[in-house]
Amino acid sequence: MPLIAVASAVIGILVVRVPRQDVGWFAYAPLANDTFSSNSLVFMDGTARLGYALILAGMLLLAFWAGYRFALRRTGRQR
Structure with missing residues (x-):
């Protein structure tokens, strides 16, 4: 699960950093x-x-x- 989470965050960062097209705007x-x-x-x-x-x-x-990991460690149950 942590690998999926890190991969999702890294892919998100890469997608956000894609260069955008400039938009001219005036009002x-x-x-x-x-x-x-x-x-x-x-x-x-x-x-x-x-x-x-x-x-x-x-x-x-x-x-x-x-x-979840913290709760398992605190209760003494390891999976």
Whole structure:
């Protein structure tokens, strides 16, 4: 189980770090009579969401496994 969790987290990190295509975006703010432009605006696509979900699943699986092992050791039962 820990190998699956670590593999899931590592694959998630690799998926998140895939280079993204730049998106140009601007908006007109009618009350300010000015144009807003941002170079730091980030859109999260489906691939990034998948990567973050894999990282989350891996970390949750590791936490469950660690808690299970700790409980077994505390009760004195080893599997």
